[in-house]
Amino acid sequence: MTQKLDTSVRAIREWLQRSVKSLGNHSDRLNAINVFPVADGDTGTNLYLTARAGHDAVSKLESDDIGGFLEVAARASMESARGNSGTLLAVFLSGLSEPWRGHDRLTASLLSKGLERAKVRSWSALSEPVEGTMLSVISAAALAAGSTLAHIKTDVESRAALDTVLHQVAQASRMAVRGTENELPSLENAGVVDAGAVGMLVILDELCAAVRGTETDFESYDGFNGYRVQDPHVHLIQNDDQGVEVMCTITLDALGAATLRGQLDRVGDSVIMSPVNPTGEEVYRWRVHVHVAEADMALALIRAQGEPVNISITDLCTHDG
Structure with missing residues (x-):
């Protein structure tokens, strides 16, 4: 196994490509169990489109720097991020x-x-982070990697060590997905695991597979509650949310960003703010995401801090994704 490991930019490129394909293949099933934070049936679509934006940005990029290569993809994903799940995916890639x-x-x-x-x-990035979501899977993966690395007795820079850590990350991420159903009342009531958590598992599984030169066992996903193909789109009977999702990009200093986050927290929820890239000393382009009753309410606060671009407004009502 270990002799097949590819640890170069080639593997990162393969990972992004495989993630886009797999998220596309799974988008309908992810949309079907999309209950939290709003049951709007678009988590799979948002993850796919965000990942595709990142992949497309580096499809012809030549580089030997794995971090620099991924940073370009992350920045493109952030600029084109869709929804809560897409925004968190972009933040994950950037980090x-x-x-x-x-x-x-x-x-x-x-x-x-x-x-x-x-x-x-x-x-x-979130004003009110919640367990039982993509965050749980990301945390489980990080914990598994750190604890496994700490117990490796051989050379931690060896391919064997990497292979061991990848295996444990995949196992821990899968267990975290299974646990999401019991961490959020909305998921427990619907009898499903979190859609974003499954989407993050797809991404992590494809990372492990791309580096290890293996195929991902997606058949095992059928064991997740609500994820079998024949299950109905549970979000269709769960959604009673009203309002809109507002997203944009805006250039702010640290004080402006903190002020805006506080203001958006008071008028809405699901607030996500993450820096895209620096534009000057202590000044960043920020990707902003919020759910509010009316778009004008959020846009007025945003425009009071600067000039937003890449504005998108989406109804928080049930749709086909």
């Missing part, structure tokens, strides 16, 4: 890329550092 920059090979220690950074970035 993962940070410790990898300047390296041409993935190692067990780099994987652990990347997952830990992705966990911190993902949890801090």
Whole structure:
């Protein structure tokens, strides 16, 4: 097994490509169990479109830097992020890329550092992070990588060490998905696991498979509650949410970002703010996401801080994804 490991940019490129394909294949099933934070049936679609934006940005990029390569994909994903799940995916990719920059090979220690950074970035991006979601899977993956690495007796920079960590990350992520049903009342009532959590598992499984040179066992996903193909779109009977989802990109300094987050927290929920890239000293482009009763309410607050671009407004009502 270990002699097949590909730890270069080639594997990262393969991972992004495989993730897009698999998220596309699973989008209908992810949409069907999309209950939290709103039952709008679009988690699979949002993850697929966000991942595709990242992949497309690096499809012709030549680089030996695994972190720099992934950073370009993460930035493109952030600029085109769709919904809660897509935004968190982009934040995850951005965090993962940070410790990898300047390296041409993935190692067990780099994987652990990347997952830990992705966990911190993902949890801090939300004003009110919630267990039983994508966050649970990201946390489980980071914990598994760190604890496994700490107990490896051989060379932690070896391919064997990386293979061991990848195996444990995959196992822990799968267990975290199974646990989501019991962590949120809305999921327990619907009898399903979290759609975003399954989507994150797809991404992590494809990372492990791309590096290890194996195929992902998607048949085992049928064991997740509500995920069998014949199950109905549970979100169709769960959605009673009203309002809109507002997303945009805006350039802010740290004070402006903190002020805007606080204001959006008071008028809406599902607030996510994450820096895309620096535009000057202590000034960043921020991707903003919020659910509010009326779009004008959020846009007025946003425009009071700066000039937003890439604005999207989506009704929080049931649709086909």
